[in-house]
Amino acid sequence: MNVTFFGAAREVGRSAIMLEAGEKILLDCGIKPAKEPEYPLLDSKTIKSLDRVVLSHAHLDHSGYIPGLYGQGYKGQVEITKPTRDLIQLLLADFLRLNKINPPYSQVEVSRLLKSTSIREFDEPFKTKSSTIRFRTAGHILGAAMTEVHTANRKILYSGDIDIRESRLLDGAATDLEADTLILESTYGAKSDKHPSLKTTGKGFIDSVNRTLKRGGKVIIPTFAIGRGQEILFTLESYLRSGGLERVPIYLDGMVTRALRIYRHNAIYLKKEIQRRILTSEDDPFKSEFYFIPQRKDRGDVFEHDRAIILATSGMLNGGPVMSYLDKLGSDERNKLLLVGYQAAGTQGRELLEGRGYVETEGRRIDINCEIEQAPFSGHSDHAELVSFAKSVKGLKSVYVVHGEGSKSYELAEAIEAQCKGVQTIVPELGETIRI
Ligand SMILES: [Zn+2]
Ligand SMILES: [Zn+2]
Incomplete structure (x- = not known):
């Protein structure tokens, strides 16, 4: 062969x-x-x-x-x-x-x-x-x-x-x-390459989000449409529910929402525990009161909030709605850009982590002065x-x-x-x- x-x-x-x-x-x-x-x-x-x-x-x-x-x-x-x-x-x-x-x-x-x-x-x-x-x-x-x-x-x-x-x-x-x-x-x-436990990762991630919200900032989480996006969302949801996370809206932008729908349709391929929670509908993790979708094209309704968590594609900052959020929020030191998952060589996500202080979108340069961190979800x-x-x-x-x-x-x-x-x-x- x-x-x-x-x-x-x-x-x-x-x-x-x-x-x-x-x-x-x-x-x-x-x-x-x-x-x-x-x-x-x-x-x-x-x-x-x-x-x-x-x-x-x-x-x-x-x-x-x-x-x-x-x-x-x-x-x-x-x-x-x-x-x-x-x-x-x-x-x-x-x-x-x-x-x-x-x-x-x-x-x-x-x-x-x-x-x-x-x-x-x-x-x-x-x-x-x-x-x-x-x-x-x-x-x-x-x-x-x-x-x-x-x-x-x-x-x-x-x-x-x-x-x-x-x-x-x-x-x-x-x-x-x-x-x-x-x-x-x-x-x-x-x-x-050693991944911390799921619990340690979740806790560190939530602490980091809380620190930014406490100082009146917004948290931008660029995410792959599929995979880490859902893990992160469910982590946020579970801490919100238990009171471990400040009560702020979570905005979902780009394909994350549609991917979420596909996840729910294919629930028989998810863990048994998630299937059970969907069936008892008051506990359905896909339908949280904390999830929002931007209503205005310029996303003004998101920017009106003092504090918010934003999950937007793409995960490695190669375009997608996340770029509009960086454009508006990336220069403010109170905000945080929280990268998750693998950032491939040659992508803007990787370059930011390596110290390049800006990203490019549609031929324009956006300076990034907000805090940048990486959460070890994988x-x-x-x-x-x-x-x-x-x-x-x-x-x-x-x-x-x-x-x-x-x-x-x-x-x-x-x-x-x-x-x-x-x-x-x-x-x-x-x-x-x-x-x-
Ligand atoms: Zn893969
Ligand atoms: Zn792969």
């Missing part, structure tokens, strides 16, 4: 891995988020020869280039979970909105993709020409799956993005797995968890470490080799084909 890494090798972004064993299966096909997005290194001859695409989850670094495949002659299906199908509609439409100047495809290709999805349930294997494929729970975000591909003589497991810990909304990744070959993400693969497992995940896979012989900045992938590979007896690790190069 050949495996080719068309992206996400020694980088985060544009995940696209092809397995060739009788048929050609492409695992994910994403973009690399940046001011100028980058795409997988796939040529149209390869694209035309693909038999099948399997999508792990909705995030654009995994899904964002699939419509481009249809634009270049791909005619097959995309295997997908139900929530992922619902979520990509939202994310792909938004991607096109933000990339009007040089879009890699149009809404026509997005529609073709949506018509070509085959919905698969978790844990239910399905057969293809030469393999059996099965989705397993990955934690991470709603609908996120690990992918098992079993052929006559190989058992491949692709992690996609995983979180083995349970979060406020989701169960952790499945751990009863068997594979000879594991393709493993390493977003937080460095030895120094939908990914950390170093130790990734090692223990690899250890838990039965029959494992080799691990291909992907989806991480080079040094992080290497540190994870080294640790796995040291701690998992008889397991060989490889950190593939971009574009590399490896015979396994």
